[in-house]
Amino acid sequence: MDKPVKADGTVGKALEVLDQVAAYGRPVKFSELLQDSPYPKATLFRFLQTLTNQQMLSLDTDTGAYSLGIRLMRLAHAAWKNASLAPIARPFLEQLATEVGEAVHLAQLDNGQVLFVDKLRATDRFETLAQVGHVAPAYCTGVGKAMLAFLAPKRLQIVLQQQSFYKFTTTTKGSADDLSEELAKIRKSGIAFDHEEHEQGINSIAAPILSTNGRIVGAISIASATTRFDTEALKQFRQPLLKTAKLIGDEATSWQFPS
Amino acid sequence: MDKPVKADGTVGKALEVLDQVAAYGRPVKFSELLQDSPYPKATLFRFLQTLTNQQMLSLDTDTGAYSLGIRLMRLAHAAWKNASLAPIARPFLEQLATEVGEAVHLAQLDNGQVLFVDKLRATDRFETLAQVGHVAPAYCTGVGKAMLAFLAPKRLQIVLQQQSFYKFTTTTKGSADDLSEELAKIRKSGIAFDHEEHEQGINSIAAPILSTNGRIVGAISIASATTRFDTEALKQFRQPLLKTAKLIGDEATSWQFPS
DNA sequence: TACTAAGTTTCAATATATGAAACCAATAGT
DNA sequence: ACTATTGGTTTCATATATTGAAACTTAGTA
Numbered sequence: 107m108d109k110p111v112k113a114d115g116t117v118g119k120a121l122e123v124l125d126q127v128a129a130y131g132r133p134v135k136f137s138e139l140l141q142d143s144p145y146p147k148a149t150l151f152r153f154l155q156t157l158t159n160q161q162m163l164s165l166d167t168d169t170g171a172y173s174l175g176i177r178l179m180r181l182a183h184a185a186w187k188n189a190s191l192a193p194i195a196r197p198f199l200e201q202l203a204t205e206v207g208e209a210v211h212l213a214q215l216d217n218g219q220v221l222f223v224d225k226l227r228a229t230d231r232f233e234t235l236a237q238v239g240h241v242a243p244a245y246c247t248g249v250g251k252a253m254l255a256f257l258a259p260k261r262l263q264i265v266l267q268q269q270s271f272y273k274f275t276t277t278t279k280g281s282a283d284d285l286s287e288e289l290a291k292i293r294k295s296g297i298a299f300d301h302e303e304h305e306q307g308i309n310s311i312a313a314p315i316l317s318t319n320g321r322i323v324g325a326i327s328i329a330s331a332t333t334r335f336d337t338e339a340l341k342q343f344r345q346p347l348l349k350t351a352k353l354i355g356d357e358a359t360s361w362q363f364p365s
Numbered sequence: 366m367d368k369p370v371k372a373d374g375t376v377g378k379a380l381e382v383l384d385q386v387a388a389y390g391r392p393v394k395f396s397e398l399l400q401d402s403p404y405p406k407a408t409l410f411r412f413l414q415t416l417t418n419q420q421m422l423s424l425d426t427d428t429g430a431y432s433l434g435i436r437l438m439r440l441a442h443a444a445w446k447n448a449s450l451a452p453i454a455r456p457f458l459e460q461l462a463t464e465v466g467e468a469v470h471l472a473q474l475d476n477g478q479v480l481f482v483d484k485l486r487a488t489d490r491f492e493t494l495a496q497v498g499h500v501a502p503a504y505c506t507g508v509g510k511a512m513l514a515f516l517a518p519k520r521l522q523i524v525l526q527q528q529s530f531y532k533f534t535t536t537t538k539g540s541a542d543d544l545s546e547e548l549a550k551i552r553k554s555g556i557a558f559d560h561e562e563h564e565q566g567i568n569s570i571a572a573p574i575l576s577t578n579g580r581i582v583g584a585i586s587i588a589s590a591t592t593r594f595d596t597e598a599l600k601q602f603r604q605p606l607l608k609t610a611k612l613i614g615d616e617a618t619s620w621q622f623p624s
Numbered sequence: 625t626a627c628t629a630a631g632t633t634t635c636a637a638t639a640t641a642t643g644a645a646a647c648c649a650a651t652a653g654t
Numbered sequence: 655a656c657t658a659t660t661g662g663t664t665t666c667a668t669a670t671a672t673t674g675a676a677a678c679t680t681a682g683t684a
Contacts, residue, residue, distance in 0.1 A: 117415050120376045128443035137661060146643045156376050164475050174444035176475040176500060182441030183498025184387035185433035216423050216435040239442025241435060405674045
């Protein structure tokens, strides 16, 4: 799923350790990390030391266990605020969420991947966890396809290259050609659907957010379990979704690149 | 005499750049960064390249501007989930927030600093921004003092050393002695107040969250503008706050360190 | 076309990272 | 009480990566 970012240079290697710690999902001790580390003891030790100094990791002095550090939170906080779209869109999403009574997602495109930058009114308990920061592929999600459809042709070419086209489910589009065909339709209709292409049992309806100069800046979606709404039923959200996307797009335009 | 948070090694220097980008609060171009960079063009260039490869930064290919990257969000997302307290506490905080109808904060202590890991029901528009990840000093915040008061003496000693005791306002405690005196009282009453010690016009009432074995694991608070509630008025939240803190503490105990 | 600013690459000198091994500090075992 | 074992930290010669001046390549302007 996560494509291994090749770790060039010292910085890369050190950052790999962060992923390692993140993967554990709990505080980990030096020795545990050493187990599945490609680096020798002294090297890993120094990485850990450096990262801890840098507050990218935090070391519990009692248990001697490392967890992800305070600086990541700080930086991500900044990233969120600076990713102009999320703060701007928030009030409109609130509005939409109460209007339709369903969970609403806001996503942006980053390096060919979908990054969820906000998420409201999650019902399920687990979904309640801050999904902000969740990353998904573009080619098999509603928001992803909504954004790809409105990308400049030359840019789309590049992004298509970046897709893995891994078949998560039977309905996942398996090739750039398959996808391009659908993107053409989305471009016409202005609405994208995800028919359980990423996760079995989950579908969604999504709309692109375009700035008034036509640049794609993000996408919003309403996702549900297929048992709750089938694809036909999701169409009822078409109008409010489009309306909200338009509102956000207009608002975003004035804020974009305040150079 | 530990060195100040100096950027040792290549990793440190590279990470500094992230802060730099974060500080701009908007996408920045290479040349802008070069302006106030201590490093020569080629070096900064390589930093940016590496960080971009590592997805710690993201480069808008159209505008050539850098912003904080997708990986920070991913990592912070993981950090949040893994910082066991936040997900566990969420339902209790929801409960409390609706009960008292005020904004509720959840914080943890990290390296002598207060890290806000969750925040609910913010009323003010600006406060709506994801304050998760916000960092504040411990010695002059309600949650900070609530936690310090219940730290093991030897640990408190260390943490006191880490405080700057910068006087943000006229009521800010200016020394470790002043603070210690108040901590003793908090230890007795189980409740901490912030009398505009960090920000003029903002006060709060806070309670520590203790695991059943007595270890401090976090703190919760209700903050308000002094115009809304004066310190006396805040006392009305004492009971619900304490009750919620107890509930979270109990729940947290079973989850802590699932070794 | 010539000029300038912005971004990228080269390359030798140098600083830094590396990792085997030695070391130290706690437990655990006998 | 001794000894072994595990878990963590430091050393140091060597290999390697980083550095930055300068040359180069665009892209934008007059």
